[in-house]
Amino acid sequence: MKIATWNVNSLGVRLPQLMDWLAANPVDAIVLQELKLTDDKFPHAELAAAGYQAQCFGQRTYNGVALLTRTPVADVVRNIPGFADEQARVIAGTVGDVRVIGGYFPNGQAPDSDKFVYKMAWLEALRAWVGAELAAHPRLVLLGDFNIAPEDRDVHDPVAWAGQIHCTDEERAHFRALLALGLRDAFRMFEQPPKSWSWWDYRNLAFRKNQGLRIDHVLVSAALEPAVAACVIDKAPRRNERPSDHAPVVLTLEA
């Protein structure tokens, strides 16, 4: 079973690239972030023709998430229960016997901003809810665009980024708090190439110079850990014309 995450930065713009990617990578499930479109504009028909059904949770202009699967999904949840949120950031569902939680974590903008305060509150609410989900669903994957670089090795220039958004001690503590629930960073279960990033700035020829951050993550529960066979970042779509600034991350579970 393969489960992927990809921040597409506008599904309207990126749909042809998503279709190409799914044709080449027929994953069982994928969570998407930054759809930037409302549900009435969601391309259900195109995806159905490719064999995917979609649970979508869209929003105008910003945010928006979806869960695409080849088989029906049970117990779908949109956003964090009990956490009032204007922004569409979470889609969860049970795929086979795996609970899949896809998230577009808040950016936070700057450590001294109101958006950072929102990010902290959102992360706290997510941690509490994921803890409850784990108790109900031991086989669980939490994946998406976390907008957190967990360690300095996840940052192309840790000195320049020290204390900056995505790299603050507070954000990293929240990432570790998610791990402390009993989750594991699947990417780090394996030997990986140094300087592995999942996002590269559109500016400054950042992709060509491989200057990026690893901020898109796949966390697996302890019950699922023995089944994890691989976790890779697929840089190929970042080489497309008009690419997303993020690359997909793909988790492989043994059957």
Add this chain to the structure above:
DNA sequence: ATGACTCCCAGTGGGAGA
């Protein structure tokens, strides 16, 4: 360099992203 690019909504500029 408060830069650089891309997207969206707007409407020939500005906010947001990361």
